[in-house]
Amino acid sequence: MTNSPAFFVSYARDDVKHEQFHENFKTFIADLGARVAGLLAIPIEDAYFVDENIATGELWSDQLKNALMNCKASIVLYSPNYFTREWCGKEFQILLDRCKQGEGVTGIIPVRWLKTIPELPERAAQVQYQDGRLPPEYGSRGMRQVVALRATDLRLYEDVLEVLADRIVTAVQNQHLTPLANLDFATVKSAWPTAGNAVPHPSHVRGNISKTCFVFLASEGWDWKPYEPEKWGIGALSQKIAGDLGLRYEEVRCDAALAQKLKETYENDVPTVLFLDPESLGEAAVLQSMEQYDEKYYLNCAAIVPWEADVEDKIDTDTRWIALQTMCPQKVGDPPPYHEWRTIFSQSALEERTAKLIEEIRSRLMKKLMSGQSRLPTVRRAEDPGMSDTAAAIGISTGSLPSLGSPDR
Template sequence: MSGVRPSGYHLRCVGTGGALEYPYFFLSYARLDDRTAYVRKFYEDLLDVLELPGTGSRRQPAFRDSESLHLGADWLRGLSRAVGSCRTLVALYSPAYFRSEYCGKEWSAFADRVSRYQEETDVEPHALVPVIWEPVSARLLPQEVKAVQYAESAMGRTYLEHGLLHLMRSDPKSDEYWQVVRSIAKRVRFAADHFALPSMRNSFDLSAVKGCFPVTLAQASSGHVRIFVAAGTIDRLPPGRSRNYYGEQPWLWNPYSPPAIPTAAHRAQKVVIAEGHLTSLEVVDTQLTRKLNQAMRLNQVSILLVDAWSARIHPYRKPLGTYDKQYHPTTAVLIPCHDSDDESGPDNAALWEDLKQLFTRNWLRRNNPHDPVFWIRVSQREFDDLVARIVTVTQNRIAENGHVRRLPPGGPPPPMPCL
């Protein structure tokens, strides 16, 4: 493939010598996470702690896609051989990681080798070493990933809550950061030195592996994500609700720690843009059904950001209720709620019961990680992850079932007139 690689792919391996017959570890991470030098620094720091033997330095030879796979090299073959023969896999968990097709393939392929070893020996090798690069809500993780232990109290509270990238940005020389690196190195060394996983080095094609992460199949999508907001304003407050959460316009509504910036709508737009898509912002009105139907015809994703309080009042309740009665597979609903929002907490049973009656059909699939298009009580911490994930899921549906636009029959159109 002439050195071209998929957007989610990035690889670094450390070998046991020579031609990298059995890489000591394989570092699996999303390309989006490598936009700064932090991934490379962690990789180098991990090598420092491992103190692997080798020629020319105290390290064993390193395999990197940018250095070991030259222009014109078969990157897929090299990647397949590395995943199929490495002793351990270090996976940098992040929102981008779980949206990457090839990270999902790498993870699934290595997990299969671990399962085969366990079946043959009845011994669990713990050779898959997860690292919290950036926090990911547990309910967003695939079931296969949840089965792998990735949180250890010895690594420190800051790491568990904010991830390794946060520690590096705060102080890459801190004791807390190096404590985490040493813990990771200990797990890598133990697994690599004590277990010999079955090798698939010469008979393995990673492209044929079905990864367990969501896969972006957006070829049929227009790349346009329409965001609709249903929220009150300072001049039109929902009965019983504090004014601190609202602004002069519906899109200035902020359910998280007011007066935090950006607002929920603008925060969603930032995520969509970071994913490489176009976005527009609208307010829910009586034309919502027509607009959602139009979006489906144009292969566009729609996201409804709904304030639970404002869903009770005019002009939002009727169009939202109409939406619930129809079939819109490429539309998602997020209902944010701040953790310390006492007015909207679980004790306010009437609020959530009213919302349940409004979204009777969609309520049945609420907070379903396998069908992530209707989420209630979305916390500030998981908001960005969910927006990115539902965009991926709905675009997958468009790719599978969207309207294919074909050119009219006949030859090419004549050239445009010009001066």
């Protein structure tokens, strides 16, 4: 193999220690490498570099050092482990430093190795993570599971490989990473805090109008599918919309910190979309979140409720709609801009309207940022005893409830 592989593989060793996970990892890298080699017309041994020998704390080999200095692209396997490992942070920082200034950081191709990943550290948030071409199942399962299920869903596996291989080839052909003449590992600082001193990082406040945050107020969270049997879950659909608009994507969890995080996205001019599942209105975390949200007036936020198609002609008598009016009397009674409480009844309408609302918010924020306009004051929510009584009659409490957090994905 040469010192200039087409792509370098950066990953957390702990993620592949288990025998079956290791087999999935090797299969994925080998299959991806074969595709890249074919597309670039190079020997397969020159397609990629992956080091499976180095352990935490060991000195990096000359072979790894040369590959890291001269690779033409890199894939990075995102996982909870990855963002707490010093060596992973060092590799990531070296790759980040090699990205051409002013041309984005497309020489680094993130791979969602596990379906659950933490909030991205500031350095990682600089990299465009989402790609609307990737199938939604990739986001809901993670690449490791996609590899494991290839025997029963080969098409999905091949579709993901095709997108990732195309991104690698594009980075190679456009020389998105500049080679390094020398490298001193001892002086390289990790791109993030290590496990021993990691601190929560509010990445949701960074990026301004270059990103969109999404909140899934649903029992199923990221996996909720508003319109069965459509294949798109709400998380994958959100990623697709953000990718199609050329924006970064980030999920903000529905938990006890949601109200504070929404305030922070408002203060930092980050467009934010809240999707509400009507079937989850009885969930304590959803109820409390909506009541708290109704008290504020954030013009960076859009709130969208997708309803079933057969509800359109009878929504006025739907108990969920009555309950929603009780939870959010201010927002529903006198809707601010960017709120769709009862107008979405199909998947296509959901996707189209969400994209439009994001662009409208971004346009407003751009004008505000350019003019130096100060923030609008927050507004307290209205109270409607009549609606509260109606909600109570159908078994929905509107009192203050403890925060339970959203279910795991």
